[in-house]
Amino acid sequence: MTMAEVLRVAREKLYPRCRVCPECNGVACAGEVPGFGGIGSGAAFRNNFDSLARLNLEMRTFHDVKKPDASVVVFGETLSLPVMAAATGGVTYNMGGKMTEEDYVDAIIGGCRMAGTIGLVADGIGDPMEVFQRRMAVVKQYGGKVVVIIKPKTQDEIIKRIRMVEEAGAVAFGIDIDSAGRAARAVAGQTVEPKTPKQLAELAKSTTLPFFIKGVMSAREAEIAVDAGARAIGVSNHGGRVLDHTPGVAQILPAIADRVKGKITIIADGAVRHGADVLKLLALGADATMCGRPLVRGAHGAGKEGVALILNGIRTELIDSMVLTGTATARNVSPDTISEVRA
Ligand SMILES: Cc1cc2nc3c(=O)[nH]c(=O)nc-3n(C[C@H](O)[C@H](O)[C@H](O)COP(=O)(O)O)c2cc1C
Numbered sequence: 001m002t003m004a005e006v007l008r009v010a011r012e013k014l015y016p017r018c019r020v021c022p023e024c025n026g027v028a029c030a031g032e033v034p035g036f037g038g039i040g041s042g043a044a045f046r047n048n049f050d051s052l053a054r055l056n057l058e059m060r061t062f063h064d065v066k067k068p069d070a071s072v073v074v075f076g077e078t079l080s081l082p083v084m085a086a087a088t089g090g091v092t093y094n095m096g097g098k099m100t101e102e103d104y105v106d107a108i109i110g111g112c113r114m115a116g117t118i119g120l121v122a123d124g125i126g127d128p129m130e131v132f133q134r135r136m137a138v139v140k141q142y143g144g145k146v147v148v149i150i151k152p153k154t155q156d157e158i159i160k161r162i163r164m165v166e167e168a169g170a171v172a173f174g175i176d177i178d179s180a181g182r183a184a185r186a187v188a189g190q191t192v193e194p195k196t197p198k199q200l201a202e203l204a205k206s207t208t209l210p211f212f213i214k215g216v217m218s219a220r221e222a223e224i225a226v227d228a229g230a231r232a233i234g235v236s237n238h239g240g241r242v243l244d245h246t247p248g249v250a251q252i253l254p255a256i257a258d259r260v261k262g263k264i265t266i267i268a269d270g271a272v273r274h275g276a277d278v279l280k281l282l283a284l285g286a287d288a289t290m291c292g293r294p295l296v297r298g299a300h301g302a303g304k305e306g307v308a309l310i311l312n313g314i315r316t317e318l319i320d321s322m323v324l325t326g327t328a329t330a331r332n333v334s335p336d337t338i339s340e341v342r343a
Pocket of ligand 1: 035095123238240241291
């Protein structure tokens with residue numbers, strides 16, 4: 001199975017939600033939320049893509065780095081590449097309903113396992129508990145090698161789900177705090193809300209599972225996440241899908257890393273498409289990255305094999321980029337791997 005075949009099938013299944021453009025940069029799908037796009041003008045999605053594309057790498061070939069080590073350790077798990085599947089949800093309202101929830105989660109998590117990494121599973125704002133339970137059954141099936149994301153519901157509703165995540169044996173749980181503005185989509189008995197530092201600390205203390213706060217876009221809030229007892233932050237604008245006109249992740253990441261690097265695990269996402277994108281985010285201070293839209297296409301194009309094909313392709317590109325920048329290990333990427341920022 002070739003990449004071209006995977007993408008052809010993905011296009012058949014996902015069109016017009018996703019047009020499977022040669023460059024997944026948020027232009028064609030601007031404003032398409034639900035769907036695959038960025039919200040409103042689409043600027044936040046485009047900022048992710050453009051801010052990464054503006055960075056150039058310094059080529060260095062006078063060294064002895066022949067077999068770089070692309071592995072990293074996240075939540076106590078050794079990953080064969082510093083890329084995890086991002087949380088992507090809404091098989092019906094975002095993706096068009098060509099896969100069932102179980103088949104989709106199975107493709108993402110199974111594909112990650114095949115590629116030697118782990119993935120995140122998403123939560124829907126209005127998902128009945130029974131849907132969450134079905135998702136946890138898949139998590140269990142994969143021996144828990146998964147990070148489970150819970151929407152920023154009320155404290156009680158989150159803690160109820162944390163108990164189920166513990167039971168399923170997941171490696172960590174997270175909340176996508178940047179979904180807090182979507183209360184309008186809530187259904188009876190379930191809503192979403194921003195959290196105070198005290199509430200974040202309460203969630204961290206409610207379990208021995210590592211706590212991941214996804215959707216941190218400022219150095220100030222990154223520090224609050226550290227103080228609240230989170231194990232990791234996701235520097236992410238939710239793929240540009242929640243607040244129009246947020247900066248690109250590559251623009252904001254250095255200031256965040258400057259403040260909290262070494263105190264908390266920094267996981268960044270937003271327009272990771274190729275190995276060089278991963279290397280750039282690591283050079284800017286991330287410990288690992290996540291990839292969203294390309295893996296949704298992989299899952300629809302060929303299930304877990306499609307997801308693994310894309311992740312393995314990114315790993316090959318990353319290793320080539322590491323050799324050509326003299327980067328021995330993904331656990332320590334020098335900031336001067338980035339040589340310049342194009343205007
Ligand atoms: C269709 C779709 C659904 C998503 N659903 C969720 C979600 O339910 N929870 C979440 O935390 N992030 C969600 N995201 C955001 C991703 O986790 C991730 O932050 C983003 O996709 C990264 O950008 P990229 O797609 O350009 O790689 C979704 C993204 C897409 C494209």
